[in-house]
Amino acid sequence: MNRTRFNRMSAARAIAAGALAVFAAMPATAAAEQLSGQALKETINGKRVYLATPFGGEFPLHYKSNGQVTGDGTALGLGQYFAPRETGRWFVEGDQLCQQFPTWYRGKLSCFTLRKTGETTLRWRRDDGYSGRARIEG
Numbered sequence: 001m002n003r004t005r006f007n008r009m010s011a012a013r014a015i016a017a018g019a020l021a022v023f024a025a026m027p028a029t030a031a032a033e034q035l036s037g038q039a040l041k042e043t044i045n046g047k048r049v050y051l052a053t054p055f056g057g058e059f060p061l062h063y064k065s066n067g068q069v070t071g072d073g074t075a076l077g078l079g080q081y082f083a084p085r086e087t088g089r090w091f092v093e094g095d096q097l098c099q100q101f102p103t104w105y106r107g108k109l110s111c112f113t114l115r116k117t118g119e120t121t122l123r124w125r126r127d128d129g130y131s132g133r134a135r136i137e138g
Contacts, residue, residue: 032115032123036095040114043136044090044097049122052133061099063090069099096127 035043046065050058053076062070069090076084088101096111115123117133125131 032117034095035114035116037092040092040095040097043114043116043122044092046138048137050135050137051124052135058135067091069101071101071104 044063047063049061049063051061053059055076057076059076060072062072064070067089068087070085070087072085074084086101086104088099088104090097090099092098093111096113098109098111100107100109111127112124117123120136122134122136123131124134
């Protein structure tokens, strides 16, 4: 009986070790890559970034190569709450994408960390802790 128990435990350990080896050998694509510096600029510069909204739509931001960023919430019906379209400025500082609009967020500078989760997908976290998903186009 002890021998049977030993064999079961050995088999369980072998299965566990095999599973760990398989997971260790898997590519790290499941892990999000944090962007910083030049990689962050290259990812955003000249592109449109679409933020996923809690109510199912997407909020587009166009990061122009001249340092301007334009957001347009017209399609989401945001005009009843604030100016639906506004152009501000953007820049990269270290490992953060920073942006500031004249009236949105009361003109406050906001900075974000971005983690690339796929070829055209991101996870972002704003300096106040708010976070979400986005996709990149262009």
